[in-house]
Amino acid sequence: MSLTAESLLAQSPTGVDGQWLLILAISAGVVLLVILVVLAQYFRLWLRAYMNNAGVSMLDLIGMRLRQVDANMIVLAKIQLVNADIHDVSTTDLERHCLAGGRVPNVTRAMIAANQANIELDWRTACANDLSGHDIIEAINARTDASGIDCSDSEQETVTVD
Numbered sequence: 001m002s003l004t005a006e007s008l009l010a011q012s013p014t015g016v017d018g019q020w021l022l023i024l025a026i027s028a029g030v031v032l033l034v035i036l037v038v039l040a041q042y043f044r045l046w047l048r049a050y051m052n053n054a055g056v057s058m059l060d061l062i063g064m065r066l067r068q069v070d071a072n073m074i075v076l077a078k079i080q081l082v083n084a085d086i087h088d089v090s091t092t093d094l095e096r097h098c099l100a101g102g103r104v105p106n107v108t109r110a111m112i113a114a115n116q117a118n119i120e121l122d123w124r125t126a127c128a129n130d131l132s133g134h135d136i137i138e139a140i141n142a143r144t145d146a147s148g149i150d151c152s153d154s155e156q157e158t159v160t161v162d
Contacts, residue, residue, distance in 0.1 A: 038062065045075055054078040060091050069095050077108040084112040089123045102130045110136040117144040 042061040049056035056075055064071040074094045081089050089111070098104050107126045114121035119140065129136045 052079045113140045
């Protein structure tokens, strides 16, 4: 007596038809394929964030896609902040500013410039200035240029107005 797949399915004790098992297997395969495609799409970006200790998870990346946030911009900003030793800005903070219409790369550069110039600037203040239309990078640069002027007596010139 030889057993074939058809005879085994026909003798199913639960009464489940073989066609339903086939449909279930195909459905599971399609779901698995969709999950793998989504993960593959963000794997390089996640790996880049992981290698730079940026703390961006795969779920964060998928959430960014669902919220229609530019994941490349957010990950790059997060990496730049971490590399500049600014750890108090979260991925969620970056996303919120982006969703509010802010310019995340400008605020990120301003935070880094302020950190390098030993100017105290927190993320909320920087975002508020950016959203109000101010060019925060220009303000930081003006402040660092003004504080970098050397006005020693030997180099100071006298200017007279006629």
